[in-house]
Amino acid sequence: MTKIDDAPSTTGGRPRVGLFVTCLVDLFRPGVGFAAVKLLEDAGCSVEVPEAQVCCGQPAYNSGDQGAARRIAKQVIEAFQGFDYVVGPSGSCMATVRKEYPAMFDGDVTWHARAVALAERSYELMSFLTDVMGMSAVTASFHGTATYHDSCSGLRTLGIKAQPRTLLATVEGLTLTELQDAETCCGFGGTFCVKYPEVSVRMVSDKVANIEMTAADTVLGGDLGCLMNIAGRLKRLGKPVRVYHAAEVLAGMAGPAGIGDPEKG
Incomplete structure (x- = not known):
């Protein structure tokens, strides 16, 4: 991986980072984006949020709509041109940018080169903070016992496992307890939960049962889709477990309302 000492910078020694907000963060949990900005700035980055950014194109790509996926990818490539790094609080979205974008443009010399250039400077948030910066x-505090769910794309495609745990271990007042089958899918899987709802419900129910076994009062993770899925099942089953994106806790911005909770004054 590229180390910060080897990276170009156009902001007085600080790397210029473009934040890839992601659709779910933008629409359902903007606080995750603000937490990501704080963490990146604390790490010494200059952060910008390009207004022209759109969905990463993963739903179209996974559904076989190659034409739409490529059109979306081109918009993203254009939006993030010129940044030293592109960082997003989602292993799923960033795996699409890093691994799938180059494959989308095989045979197109110009766009393949641009896709590879973007992929090589794109990172999931936890990986970027630890592996690059x-x-x-x-310097955050959070009082409670938490367990961590490893999302499929971040874990299997980007190798994200130790990075969030390394940072969470330094949060004052937080106790981490490992989840049985932490690496097993929660059943969200993007469009999978829509195409196969019965299978998805069974998978997330198994995940909730394992969460209960830890006696944790909080669930953390790095992908909002998975966390919304888990939070929704916990709520339907009446389980009093809070759910947060790890960035919210690490930035000291985990408010009283967890993911899936009604907003509290």
């Missing part, structure tokens, strides 16, 4: 601790 060298962050090993935060």
